[in-house]
Amino acid sequence: MTKKQILKDMQTAILFGLIFTIILSLSRFNASCEDMRENILRIHIIANSDSNTDQAVKLKVRDALLKECSELFLNCNSLEIAEEKAKENTDNFRDISDRVLKENGFSYLSKAKIGKSFFDTREYKDFTLPAGYYNSLIITLGKGDGHNWWCVIYPSVCIGGSGEKLDKSISKKSSQIAENPKKYKIKFKAVEIYEKLKKGRK
Numbered sequence: 001m002t003k004k005q006i007l008k009d010m011q012t013a014i015l016f017g018l019i020f021t022i023i024l025s026l027s028r029f030n031a032s033c034e035d036m037r038e039n040i041l042r043i044h045i046i047a048n049s050d051s052n053t054d055q056a057v058k059l060k061v062r063d064a065l066l067k068e069c070s071e072l073f074l075n076c077n078s079l080e081i082a083e084e085k086a087k088e089n090t091d092n093f094r095d096i097s098d099r100v101l102k103e104n105g106f107s108y109l110s111k112a113k114i115g116k117s118f119f120d121t122r123e124y125k126d127f128t129l130p131a132g133y134y135n136s137l138i139i140t141l142g143k144g145d146g147h148n149w150w151c152v153i154y155p156s157v158c159i160g161g162s163g164e165k166l167d168k169s170i171s172k173k174s175s176q177i178a179e180n181p182k183k184y185k186i187k188f189k190a191v192e193i194y195e196k197l198k199k200g201r202k
Contacts, residue, residue: 040155043137044148045149053173069156108141108143112140120196124151127166
């Protein structure tokens with residue numbers, strides 16, 4: 001075997017080794033992302049439209065619902081308990097939303113359900129969550145054609161004064177990734193592209 005062939009074989013081996021390392025790293029990262037998707041309950045409030053008035057009332061609905069959620073979801077010991085409470089109170093969430101809409105002069109109503117919502121990679125104050133489908137309490141206002149608002153209600157990190165952290169329900173590694181997104185910016189983007197491709201095939 002010539003030196004040229006040996007060099008070529010070494011370069012090929014290094015390239016495949018690099019590709020394998022990248023794939024392995026992304027696989028581990030995606031496992032942490034899946035841990036987040038499967039063990040977090042989000043609230044997803046979708047506005048009727050992107051008009052200023054519809055977006056403003058969406059935030060009023062948010063405030064009213066978070067006040068209610070603070071009593072329901074604080075100190076939940078498991079995701080299962082949180083989801084059960086959410087299911088048991090969907091009619092109540094709808095009624096609260098409808099009341100806020102009516103008080104502010106809107107004729108359209110709301111819908112409330114527990115389901116899967118697809119989210120792009122989203123940043124929220126102290127953490128970032130990867131793209132993908134999450135268990136969610138979904139509140140749809142009117143036609144639901146506007147931009148949405150979201151947060152995490154289990155663990156209750158977006159309920160004022162709870163002091164709860166993401167690592168109540170996800171692994172320490174997953175929590176570290178969520179709370180240090182700048183270190184994983186490229187991986188977050190890669191996962192988002194992959195999840196959007198999967199979504200497009202559904």
